[in-house]
Amino acid sequence: MRGSWGFVVAVGVAAVLLGGSGSVAGLVDDFEGDFWLSFTHFHLGRFAQAGYSTAFARSGSRSFHVEITGWEVRDFGSAYGYALFATRGSPIAEMHVSVLFDRLQDLVASPWDSYAAGISLDLLDAGYRGVGHLRYVLAYHASRNAGRCGPSSSDLVLGSTTPLGAWSDVGRSPATDFPTAPWQAASYVKVSIGFLCAAGLTGASYSLYFDDFAMDTGAGDTDGDGLRDLEEEAYVYLARVASIRVPLDIPPGEDTSVQIEAPPAAGVMASALLSIDIAHPRARDLSLFLETSDGRSSRSELLWDPGIRERGAAIVTPAYGQAVHGTVDVRGRIASDMTDTQAALHVDGQWIAASAGEPDGGFAVPWPTDAWPEGPHRIFVLAQGHVGSEWVPRISPEVSVIVDRTTPDLEIRRPQSGETISGFALIEAQAFDAQGVAVVELRIDGFPFDVRQEEPYTFALDSLDLTNGLHRFEVRARDGAGNEALRANEVTVNNKASAPPPPCSPSCALSSGTTTGNLGALAPVGDVHRLSLASGDRLEAWEGLQVPSQAGVTWTADGASLVLDVARDRRTPETDGLVGTDATVADFAGIRTWRVVIRDHGEGEAGVVRSAAVLLAARTSPGSPDTDGDGLSDGAERLSRATSPVLPDFDADGLGDGLEMQPRLIRFVIDGQGSDRVIQT
Structure with missing residues (x-):
């Protein structure tokens, strides 16, 4: 988070959007860090993918890719990337994203063939219960049997078809597009981008990418300088x-x-x-x-x-400020002009051990840190060797390290073991370590789901990604030294039996809607x-x-x-x-x-x-x-x-x-004749 105006720049810490004090007003994400989560309906199984990709990028080197190529359990479902964003009762005044459609085809025709691709905004209250559902439809194909996956009158249709292989910049004002939405009742919004509906998927080949997402609830130009707040954060x-x-x-x-x-x-x-x-x-x-x-x-x-010619010797690992435990190999290098070298490790000024240097200048000296008290220590290496015929000592710069053998405190606060969840759910953990928690990881049924590197350690889960039944939710917390705590709960997922996409009739909206909320691209x-x-x-x-x-x-x-x-x-x-x-x-x-x-x-x-x-x-x-x-x-x-x-x-x-x-008035006098000119440098 940068500055008191409350902008968040997404650099890999999705959790910052889920809570904390203050007011989160804006977000800019260039997709170079991990921020968005993946959702693929369990009906689709291995035939749907969602995640970061380097195949296409609007800017930088990465975007988010969503793909459906068939089905495994039932012949309909959805796939998208999603993120949770704190609005705290404020309407979303500005939203931008770039989208590229790669493939939109189905090679096996049927009356069920259909899809709707776009952006959905699920408004959630403080308990993460849904209070509103808004959709922008960027491209769709309604089924021949009653228009399934076709947009309804509550959706805003921005297009039915789209050119393939080219980036399109979408800029909208949701507050203007959906003025009657329950913005004030919403504490959070779940933003989903991808294939929001799909059916008749035998032979399907649907693929899109999105990049450069930005959102602002502030709507404006706080400092009155002629640049919107979101522009100032993005550029x-x-x-x-x-x-x-x-x-x-x-x-x-x-x-x-x-x-x-x-x-x-x-x-x-x-x-x-x-x-x-x-x-x-x-x-x-x-x-x-x-x-x-x-x-x-x-x-x-x-x-x-x-x-290492300037320093003579240098410790490469452990790095400065790193936490360690157990026996640690202190590794580094000695200047390349020295031969017949040896390196002696000192901890807090005390000689510990020595080893001969390697021919390439490297060295490794073991340090059994369990014999040392927990807390900070300073280490350096005294390197000696021949420079020509002279025996020369050289001392590396000191490196401060922390001995830490204590595992973090960890608790899964929700859901509790034996609890049943459905729909959109949060997995909330609490972790503490005196030397700092490095990472908290959530695994579901043994598979990595998501990680957090700072508080709050809260994970957003769309449980339709999982089959109904018992699942193991496992949370691991590690500190910088690698000490790990593990807690696990058995949780039942019970979503109602999924039905095929309903007909959009009689409220189909198969043409483009208002452009009142259209905004120019960033x-x-x-x-x-x-x-x-x-x-x-x-x-x-x-x-x-x-x-x-x-x-x-x-x-x-x-x-x-x-x-x-x-x-x-x-x-x-x-x-x-x-x-x-x-x-x-x-x-x-x-x-x-x-x-x-x-x-x-x-x-x-x-x-x-x-x-x-x-x-x-x-x-x-x-x-x-x-x-x-x-x-x-x-x-x-x-x-x-x-x-x-x-x-x-x-x-x-x-x-x-x-x-x-600033214009300046300059008076020139030539041959006694005065002449005034206004100039700028």
Whole structure:
């Protein structure tokens, strides 16, 4: 959750929508994290699938896929992805989703052949009982026997057929489309997207994908800046500043620095990345520092050290802040310039054990943590070995770890063992661990159903996904050390015998309905604004729905291509030499000067820095009309395209955009003749 205006960005924690204090007003989900749940009616068995997919994506790399290819128990059912969202009596003012229909065909014709695909909104009260059912029908085929699966007069039909293989953006205002719905009686809404009805499924081949979901109950523009709250939460403003001071040689045994002067970023910082491309015959002999300055203070961070040349030795696992129990292998690496190495592990300053280093520089020293009291401990490794003919000691940076042998406290609060459930149900667990609960997992009949990584540990289940009868609901809670608690209840599912889809007659609505609630798509402006800055560096600015780059190292035939997260959490396990820091992305707001220092620790041929750039991403705040504080409203800056609502000094010339955009009266005097002109810089 970000900010007091109550938006939720779905990054894999679906539970945040199920409860908690405060008012949840909006949701933006780009489907890069696990958020939606899968439902396939038990009638369909293995012939229906629902889940995340990389086959198609509207943005990013994933979407949610729903598919029906037949039936197993009875010849009708439904399949969709769903999520539960807290509305707390507020109507849904805005809803957006992108949908792609892949296949809509049935190869074995029958009078029963039918489907209805779209979006359903099930309004639920505080006890999760249904108080209203609303549907948007995006595509349908009513059966020849009485129009089964055809939309009724209570549905809003947005189309009967749809082109295949192309994304369609759906933007609606449910509050406008369904003004008489019992919004105030609803505490939650279950949003389902997929095939809401299907029958005559012998030979069926139905498939759709959906992506980029957004919803808002606030309806508006809280700060009056000309941008809707949902737009402010959805849009990411990006700026890439590339150095013109490349290519640049990397001499052996020396430091090379590349300086980038960027416009300072403001707002809700989403990401700060460095993109560096290096050609070098010994890339693992390099290390990379970042030095930054906002004109008042500076900081320096080691970001990359693949050969451990800068640190001499490093512990890779356990990671900083990790909880451990039992005998733990403390693993790491020793600098590649050392031979005949050995590594001695120290805990809280006390020697524990030593082992010989491996030929590739790795080491592993066992630590029997059960002999140590529970709680935090500090570990480091003293590495020794030959550098040439000299015997050299090197000490790794300290790593703080937590010894934890206590299993979490766990209770299944509902349903109780022996209870009978039907329809839509919640499985609620309570878990606690002094060192923090890492994950709570629900399994049904031994199969994983869903996980929660933070409170509330509540799982939403559409029990029509299960056959009637006795089922085992098993909840497991694990802490960071891997200590696990398990509780299980036997629960009976008893849904009424499912009947085939009823005829829509006499209230069929087989034509498109009102467009009163139609909204424009959440569509970022696609053009890129390019500008040469005062320093000569090149700026590219644009907007999107997500940060396009992911941090990582790509080893190439002649070097390495780096995308470095300058706020990489030091608790993240080290890979490819990527080093974590204590910095957060917010620490890089306001930074003007980015100095990349590359150090070659080896001997031999020189290398080259081929390119260097900074990529900044930030969002505007729905609670501030002028996020970057430059005197121009966020809405005005987005429309102007000559500035950015998160860059107060777009051209990095030291003058704020608000000051530069103000018209100024300048008087020119030529040969004694005065002339007044209004100009803008």
